[in-house]
Amino acid sequence: MKVLLVGGGGREHALGWKIAQSAVLSKLYLAPGNPGLKPLGETLPIGAEEIDRLVDAAVALAIDLVVVGPEAPLAAGLADRLAEKGVPVFGPSKAAARLESSKSFMKEVCVAAGASTAAYGRFRETGSAKEFLRAQKAPYVIKADGLAAGKGVVIAETLADADRAVDDMLGGLFGDASAEIVIEEFMTGEEASFFALCDGENVLPLIAAQDHKRAFDGDKGPNTGGMGAYSPAPVFTDDVYERTMKTIIEPVAKELARRGAPYRGVLFAGLMIENEIPRVVEFNARFGDPECQVLMRRLKSDILPALHAAATGAMKGQTLEWSDDAAALVVLAADGYPGSYKKGSPIRGVEAANALPGVVVFHAGTQEKDGALVANGGRVLNVTATGATTREAVERAYRGVDAIEWPEGFCRRDIAWRALTERA
Numbered sequence: 001m002k003v004l005l006v007g008g009g010g011r012e013h014a015l016g017w018k019i020a021q022s023a024v025l026s027k028l029y030l031a032p033g034n035p036g037l038k039p040l041g042e043t044l045p046i047g048a049e050e051i052d053r054l055v056d057a058a059v060a061l062a063i064d065l066v067v068v069g070p071e072a073p074l075a076a077g078l079a080d081r082l083a084e085k086g087v088p089v090f091g092p093s094k095a096a097a098r099l100e101s102s103k104s105f106m107k108e109v110c111v112a113a114g115a116s117t118a119a120y121g122r123f124r125e126t127g128s129a130k131e132f133l134r135a136q137k138a139p140y141v142i143k144a145d146g147l148a149a150g151k152g153v154v155i156a157e158t159l160a161d162a163d164r165a166v167d168d169m170l171g172g173l174f175g176d177a178s179a180e181i182v183i184e185e186f187m188t189g190e191e192a193s194f195f196a197l198c199d200g201e202n203v204l205p206l207i208a209a210q211d212h213k214r215a216f217d218g219d220k221g222p223n224t225g226g227m228g229a230y231s232p233a234p235v236f237t238d239d240v241y242e243r244t245m246k247t248i249i250e251p252v253a254k255e256l257a258r259r260g261a262p263y264r265g266v267l268f269a270g271l272m273i274e275n276e277i278p279r280v281v282e283f284n285a286r287f288g289d290p291e292c293q294v295l296m297r298r299l300k301s302d303i304l305p306a307l308h309a310a311a312t313g314a315m316k317g318q319t320l321e322w323s324d325d326a327a328a329l330v331v332l333a334a335d336g337y338p339g340s341y342k343k344g345s346p347i348r349g350v351e352a353a354n355a356l357p358g359v360v361v362f363h364a365g366t367q368e369k370d371g372a373l374v375a376n377g378g379r380v381l382n383v384t385a386t387g388a389t390t391r392e393a394v395e396r397a398y399r400g401v402d403a404i405e406w407p408e409g410f411c412r413r414d415i416a417w418r419a420l421t422e423r424a
């Protein structure tokens with residue numbers, strides 16, 4: 001099978017690493033890939049958002065399966081364009097990807113499917129939005145309807161801050177993405193990410209993971225794209241799993257099919273779990289980054305037949321085997337991230353880290369310059385490790401971190417603290 005992998009971050013490196021081990025892979029193409037992916041396939045100089053060029057390349061190279069990592073090309077209709085050309089694609093249509101690209105659509109689908117989520121209202125003008133706020137309790141949750149590069153959610157402690165968020169967003173802070181907003185009930189509990197493959201009709205559960213969104217130890221500091229992850233997630237008990245499948249994943253997949261927007265790809269449910277009851281915080285139309293990386297480290301089966309089956313509506317009877325080992329991931333980020341940071345500082349020791357027991361380093365924001373590896377982003381490396389327990393996985397990951405010489409970078413030192421302290 002000839003596969004074209006779209007994207008070039010840590011998530012795509014992990015997917016490519018797993019796809020490269022497939023018994024049914026004949027050739028892997030990377031658009032645009034990254035220095036970590038480079039040895040695994042042939043790099044095409046095409047960006048993940050260059051829809052026309054991606055479609056042309058898939059046709060010209062007679063690709064058997066396009067695997068899309070990030071959400072932006074899906075929201076822009078890459079899957080639809082490939083489907084028109086008869087190229088199987090792992091990733092939902094633009095209509096189904098609205099589950100991620102429109103908060104109000106996501107809420108509507110949840111309500112129709114009976115999937116538990118925060119109570120909400122949707123607004124296009126400030127008067128009614130502020131009136132609604134006054135009937136809520138603090139903290140207030142205000143969300144831009146559309147994709148806003150991870151910045152579209154405000155959790156305001158005071159009414160004044162909430163009003164300001166409403167004014168900013170409806171005043172055009174995120175352009176079209178905030179022409180409409182959603183205001184919702186604040187949910188309490190513990191968050192986890194759960195994933196399932198869908199082929200338009202059938203669903204195949206994957207596993208759960210947890211990530212750390214804040215920049216600094218103790219879950220303090222600004223929000224980031226994720227500073228670490230681990231799996232299994234202790235909060236995701238067997239009961240939570242059953243409820244998630246029966247009351248959220250299956251009915252939502254069914255509801256999308258009923259609306260004529262069958263979901264093909266990976267459905268990522270961001271859940272809030274309290275008293276073993278899962279509620280939907282958000283849906284994403286892609287794998288989580290960095291959650292995907294720990295999932296790939298625990299997946300024992302060949303991934304490619306499952307991705308192909310999801311893309312072609314042939315998932316019935318498909319199964320996947322997972323390792324009992326735990327996996328942990330530590331993000332090495334550039335000093336200053338998630339604010340402004342410098343690019344171009346040299347990184348050494350990745351090979352030494354990869355030689356350690358259980359360790360695999362994925363590249364998230366690196367570049368090769370004159371044969372040397374340099375930082376080229378905010379989140380730069382993902383040091384993953386597996387181990388018999390979460391504690392062992394975490395210890396091994398930090399040994400990997402310590403083998404890497406990059407003075408301009410930083411990481412959190414408490415990844416998986418919740419799993420290690422509360423329930424170990």
Ligand code: AMP
Nearest residue numbers: 118141153184185186187188270281282
């Ligand atoms: P989202 O982009 O919708 O995932 O929101 C980003 C983060 O905001 C989530 O991961 C939660 O930590 C938090 N959040 C969003 N919505 C709610 C809610 N209704 N109640 C509590 N926390 C929320």
Ligand code: GLY
Nearest residue numbers: 211226288289290
């Ligand atoms: N780690 C959360 C996300 O990928 O959205």
